[in-house]
Structure formats: structure tokens, C-alpha cells
Amino acid sequence: MSAFDEAIARDQRVEPADDMPEGYRKTMIRQIAQHAHSEIIGMQPEGEWITRAPTLRRKAILLAKVQDEAGHGLYLYSAAETLGADRGDLTRRLIEGRQKYSSIFNYPTLSFADVGVIGWLVDGAAICNQVPLCRSSYGPYARAMIRICKEESFHQRQGYELLLTMMRGTDAQRAMVQESVDRWWWPSLMMFGPPDADSPNTAQSMAWKIKRHTNDELRQRFVDMTVPQAEALGVTLPDPELRFDAERGHYHFGQPDFEELRRVISGGGPMNEQRIARRRQADEDGAWVREAAAAHAAKLAEVAR
Amino acid sequence: MSFDDAYQALTDHDDDARWAYGTGFTDPLAGVPSEVPPEVDAADLASYCLMLGDDALILSHRLQEWVTRAPELEDELALANIALDLLGQARLLLTRAGQVLECSEDDLAFRRDTTDFRNVCLAERADGDFAALIARLFVLVSWRLAAFDRLTGSRDAMLAAIAAKGVKELTYHRDYAAQWVVRLGDGTALSHDRMATAISAVMPATAELFETHPVEERLAATGVAVDPASLRHEFNAVLSEVLTAARLWPVPFAAGTATYPPGRHRGSGGRDGLHTAGLTGVLVEMQSVARAVPGGVW
Numbered sequence: 023m024s025a026f027d028e029a030i031a032r033d034q035r036v037e038p039a040d041d042m043p044e045g046y047r048k049t050m051i052r053q054i055a056q057h058a059h060s061e062i063i064g065m066q067p068e069g070e071w072i073t074r075a076p077t078l079r080r081k082a083i084l085l086a087k088v089q090d091e092a093g094h095g096l097y098l099y100s101a102a103e104t105l106g107a108d109r110g111d112l113t114r115r116l117i118e119g120r121q122k123y124s125s126i127f128n129y130p131t132l133s134f135a136d137v138g139v140i141g142w143l144v145d146g147a148a149i150c151n152q153v154p155l156c157r158s159s160y161g162p163y164a165r166a167m168i169r170i171c172k173e174e175s176f177h178q179r180q181g182y183e184l185l186l187t188m189m190r191g192t193d194a195q196r197a198m199v200q201e202s203v204d205r206w207w208w209p210s211l212m213m214f215g216p217p218d219a220d221s222p223n224t225a226q227s228m229a230w231k232i233k234r235h236t237n238d239e240l241r242q243r244f245v246d247m248t249v250p251q252a253e254a255l256g257v258t259l260p261d262p263e264l265r266f267d268a269e270r271g272h273y274h275f276g277q278p279d280f281e282e283l284r285r286v287i288s289g290g291g292p293m294n295e296q297r298i299a300r301r302r303q304a305d306e307d308g309a310w311v312r313e314a315a316a317a318h319a320a321k322l323a324e325v326a327r
Numbered sequence: 328m329s330f331d332d333a334y335q336a337l338t339d340h341d342d343d344a345r346w347a348y349g350t351g352f353t354d355p356l357a358g359v360p361s362e363v364p365p366e367v368d369a370a371d372l373a374s375y376c377l378m379l380g381d382d383a384l385i386l387s388h389r390l391q392e393w394v395t396r397a398p399e400l401e402d403e404l405a406l407a408n409i410a411l412d413l414l415g416q417a418r419l420l421l422t423r424a425g426q427v428l429e430c431s432e433d434d435l436a437f438r439r440d441t442t443d444f445r446n447v448c449l450a451e452r453a454d455g456d457f458a459a460l461i462a463r464l465f466v467l468v469s470w471r472l473a474a475f476d477r478l479t480g481s482r483d484a485m486l487a488a489i490a491a492k493g494v495k496e497l498t499y500h501r502d503y504a505a506q507w508v509v510r511l512g513d514g515t516a517l518s519h520d521r522m523a524t525a526i527s528a529v530m531p532a533t534a535e536l537f538e539t540h541p542v543e544e545r546l547a548a549t550g551v552a553v554d555p556a557s558l559r560h561e562f563n564a565v566l567s568e569v570l571t572a573a574r575l576w577p578v579p580f581a582a583g584t585a586t587y588p589p590g591r592h593r594g595s596g597g598r599d600g601l602h603t604a605g606l607t608g609v610l611v612e613m614q615s616v617a618r619a620v621p622g623g624v625w
Contacts, residue, residue, distance in 0.1 A: 062400070065394065065395050065403075066395050069394045069395050071616075072391045072394060073388060073391050073392060073612050073613060074612060074613065074615050074616050075616070075625075076437065076616040076617040076620070076623065076625045077433045077437075077617070077625045078414065078417070078418050078421075078432050078433060078436055079418075079625075080625050081414060082411060082414055082415065082418070085391065085394075085407060085410060085411050085414065086411060088394055088407065089403075089404060089407035089408060089411065092400060092403040092404050092407065093404060095400060096400050096401070096404065099400070109400075134616050134625075184625070187624055187625060188623075188624070188625065190624060191620075191622070191623050191624040191625075192620065192621075192622050192623055192624075194620060194623070195620060195623055195624070198620075300395060300396075301395075303396070304395065304396045304397065304398070307396070307398065307456070307457070308397065308398025308399060308457065309398075310515070310517055310518060310521070311398035311399070311457050311511070311518070312398055312399060313514070313515055313517075313518070314510055314511050314514025314515050314517070314518030315399075315510050315514060316514075317513075317514040317515045317518075318509070318510040318513045318514040321513065
């Protein structure tokens with residue numbers, strides 16, 4: 023048994039300098055990079071509302087949240103770099119469409135209620151997905167996830183608190199919240215990925231302890247957590263099949279449209295093009311700035327020699 | 328650690344403050360006396376707080392527009408951080424003005440029209456590229472740091488406390504901007520040209536920063552405000568030091584040489600509510616949601 027297999031079997035962490043199978047390294051880089059890309063692309067849908075936030079307190083909260091997402095992206099790219107990846111190369115893979123990010127960010131934000139609903143549902147689903155990753159076998163990723171989950175949890179409560187406040191407001195605001203929940207519910211359920219039967223990478227990822235629970239287990243967990251919160255809020259979740267199954271001790275829910283998920287993941291969602299175009303534009307517009315910084319640093323290094 | 332325990336840990340609310348960076352859940356001015364000092368005109372104090380508060384609010388808005396557009400992830404974080412600090416300063420100053428005017432920070436931010444805003448016109452200018460942003464940020468925060476440094480001794484205890492908090496933030500902002508002025512000025516031929524163009528474009532508009540408004544004159548006489556004309560020396564010293572390091576000194580005209588937009592003249596600028604079309608655009612965007620939902624609570 024190799025040191026790597028032994029570490030996995032004993033639930034110990036794999037660290038950057040340890041030997042690891044090439045497949046494990048590649049899978050980890052892909053997973054961490056996709057997560058980092060999701061944080062960076064995920065700044066866009068809510069970022070669009072910072073300049074329009076209706077109170078200065080909400081503006082500060084939203085700005086701080088979007089800044090946290092940039093911070094998460096930064097730790098995650100750093101974690102990928104411990105495996106030999108390069109941030110610039112990963113960014114190119116993102117803007118050339120060779121690496122993916124979470125499907126949820128390909129939906130548009132149409133009202134300020136979306137800021138609250140994204141906090142509640144999207145960050146809530148992200149937490150369900152990510153808490154088990156705090157026990158990922160790869161040490162730097164697992165440690166980054168502990169901090170990220172803490173912050174995500176804070177964002178989720180802020181989002182929910184915004185919705186509670188809006189629900190105590192005018193009829194127009196309550197309608198705005200319900201309309202937003204109607205749009206985001208199904209895409210949030212899709213964040214857990216395809217059903218287990220169609221998830222080819224799950225078995226290997228579970229064996230390597232990169233992943234701890236299947237997509238369907240996590241989806242169920244999210245629904246069980248969220249239904250009572252929806253009731254407390256006073257909104258209806260747009261699923262006629264939704265009911266508590268006393269026998270199983272879980273909520274029964276309808277099947278998300280996985281064909282839509284497949285379309286959105288393969289680039290056909292409503293906002294895919296704009297999201298990537300914005301990221302590409304920032305990268306291109308910033309190229310001369312990065313070159314200038316590198317040239318200045320090289321001159322300083324020359325002087326120091 | 329079990330699956331369930333990890334979720335449990337997330338519902339532990341005891342350490343929220345640690346995760347609430349910059350969102351101002353605690354009042355940094357708790358315990359600071361809010362009475363307006365005797366022989367100080369309360370309306371003047373409110374106007375002065377609006378001047379400094381609007382500078383920060385509008386500059387913060389322009390920085391918010393850079394979110395997701397920065398050249399590098401580290402700058403994404405830094406620019407958002409500076410925008411958040413300035414927004415925090417704006418909130419404290421508008422709240423102080425609101426104590427006199429009997430309204431809230433949100434009334435002042437979302438219910439005033441263009442001509443009610445008191446920021447200098449440079450704060451509302453849109454940035455064509457990163458060099459333009461850096462040039463504008465550098466001159467505005469250098470001016471503001473010099474002003475806040477003096478205001479820490481203001482006879483208005485509230486203003487002194489706001490300034491003391493702001494000085495630490497602005498010191499970082501000036502350092503961030505100055506480092507980029509140097510990197511771009513010294514970096515490549517292209518970046519040198521762009522930085523030089525940006526500095527040239529921003530300098531004429533700095534004249535407004537050093538014009539003493541009658542409100543500032545009266546409040547400076549009672550030890551509440553700082554006379555901006557007195558900040559010019561410190562400002563020029565910082566400017567020449569940084570621009571020299573950036574190989575951009577001397578600039579092709581004296582710092583603060585005034586040129587005014589058509590129809591404007593000395594003493595009739597942003598401090599009196601005369602703005603460029605840029606501010607109207609900022610306010611249409613900033614106030615859109617607040618104004619679209621009458622009676623809304625957020």
C-alpha cells in the first residue's frame with residue numbers, strides 16, 4: 023500500500039509535497055479551479071446591484087460580500103497553485119471555455135430581491151455542497167474551505183435577513199420576493215449536479231475522499247433545510263410535488279429539469295456569454311497594467327543586484 | 328468531525344463580528360458627544376459634513392463601478408476595500424449632517440437631487456482606464472488624508488472622531504494609489520504614457536479642492552473645519568515626491584492651475600451644487616431602486 027493510499031484510508035490529509043497519483047492531482051486542480059472560477063464569476067450577478075442598493079447599509083453589506091467572493095477566489099487559486107497550477111493559465115482556461123464554473127451564475131439578476139434570494143438559496147446550496155469539503159483529503163483545499171464556509175454562512179444569513187425585512191414591507195416588495203424565489207428555486211436545486219445515476223465522476227471522487235456525499239444526498243439535505251425557512255419567510259416554493267414524507271423523514275420534491283442543467287453547463291444558459299465576456303474584457307483591459315507591474319518589478323530587481 | 332457537527336458549527340452566531348468585516352454593525356461613534364459646540368452654526372456644520380460625505384459617497388460609487396473589472400484579483404480586493412472604507416466614511420458624515428437636518432443617511436443619499444450634492448466635481452468623473460482611476464484616486468485621497476489629519480483636532484467631537492477613524496483608512500488608500508502611480512509611471516513605455524495622460528487630465532480639476540468655500544471659512548475660524556487652501560503645500564509635496572519616483576515630474580503645468588468647465592468660474596463648482604452631467608448619471612443609477620419602491624423597507 024502506498025503512502026498516499028494509506029493516508030486516504032486513515033482519513034489523513036494529503037499535503038502539497040506528498041506523492042499522489044497524477045489522476046488525483048489533476049482531479050483536484052480541476053475541482054479547485056472550477057470552484058475558484060465560480061467565486062469570481064459569481065461576483066457578477068450580485069455585483070451589478072452594488073451601485074443600486076436602496077440603502078447605504080445594504081450597499082455596504084453587498085459590497086463586503088462581493089469582496090469576500092474575490093477573496094475566496096484568491097485563496098482557491100492559491101490552493102490550486104500548491105498542486106503546480108498557474109493562476110494565469112487557469113484564468114485563460116476559464117475565458118476560453120475550457121474549464122467550467124457553477125451553472126447558477128448563468129442566470130440573470132432582475133430585481134434587488136435577487137440579492138436576498140441568492141444569499142438564502144444559492145449560498146445555502148453552496149454551503150450544503152461545501153461543508154463536506156472541509157474534510158476533503160487535500161489539505162490546502164480543506165483548510166481554505168473552513169474559512170469559506172464560515173463566510174458563506176454569514177452571507178446566507180444576511181440574504182435571509184434582507185428577505186425577512188422585505189416581506190415586512192409593502193405588497194410590491196412581497197411580490198418581488200416571491201417572483202425572485204420562483205425564478206431561483208429550480209436552478210438552486212440544479213447546483214448539486216446531475217442525479218447520481220448520471221454522475222460518472224462521483225465514485226472515484228468518493229473513493230479518494232475528495233467528495234463525501236453524492237449529489238442526490240446533498241440535494242435532499244438542502245431541501246430539508248430550506249422548506250421550513252420558506253415557511254417562516256412566508257413564500258411558496260414553486261414545486262407542486264413538494265410535501266413531507268413522514269415515512270422517509272424527508273421532504274419529497276419534484277425532479278429538476280436536468281436537460282436545462284445540461285444546456286446551461288454546456289454554454290446555453292441565459293447569461294453564459296455575458297459572464298465570460300465580462301471576465302475576458304477585464305483580463306484584456308488589465309493586460310497592460312500587469313505588464314507594467316512586471317516591468318517595474320524587474321527594474322527594481324535589476325537595481326537590487 | 329461529523330457531517331452534522333460541521334453544520335452545527337455554522338449556526339454558532341457568537342463570533343459574527345469576525346465575519347462582518349466592513350459592514351458596520353457596531354457604531355464606531357458610540358459614546359462620542361453629538362451636541363453641536365456653542366458658537367458653531369449648525370447649518371454650516373451640516374453643509375460641511377455633506378461636502379466631505381458626498382465626496383466619499385460619489386467617489387465610492389465610481390470605485391464600485393470597477394467591481395469585476397479590475398486588472399488583477401488583488402486589485403479587485405483592494406478597490407472594493409477602498410470603496411467600502413469611503414462608503415463607511417460617507418455614512419458617518421451623512422449621519423452627522425442628518426443629526427442637524429433631522430433626517431437619515433438614506434434620506435440624504437437617496438432623496439436629494441443633483442444640485443443638492445456638495446461633492447467636488449472630480450469625485451463624480453468617470454474613469455476611462457485604470458490609469459485615470461489611479462490618478463483621480465491618488466489626488467483625491469491625498470487631499471482627503473491631509474484634510475482629515477487636521478480634522479482630528481476639530482472642535483466638533485463627532486467630526487474629530489470620524490476623521491481619526493478615516494486617517495488610518497486613507498493612509499492605506501494613498502499608499503495603494505501612490506504605488507500604482509509609480510508602477511505605471513516607471514513600468515513600460517505604454518503605461519508611462521497612459522499614466523502621464525491621466526495625471527495631466529486630472530490636474531486642472533484639482534483647483535476646486537483648494538478653493539475656500541464661505542462655509543469652510545466660517546467653520547475654520549471656529550476650529551471646526553480645515554481651510555482647504557492651507558492643504559495645498561502638503562498636497563504638492565506628496566504629489567512631487569510620488570510623481571518624481573514615477574518619472575512623471577514635473578507635470579506640464581503648476582499643480583492646481585485652474586481651468587473651469589464652460590459657464591463656470593472660480594467659486595461656483597460642486598461645493599455649491601454645480602455639477603457635471605456625470606453626477607446626474609451616478610444618481611439616476613444609485614437612487615433607482617430606492618425611488619422605484621415608495622414606502623419600501625430594506
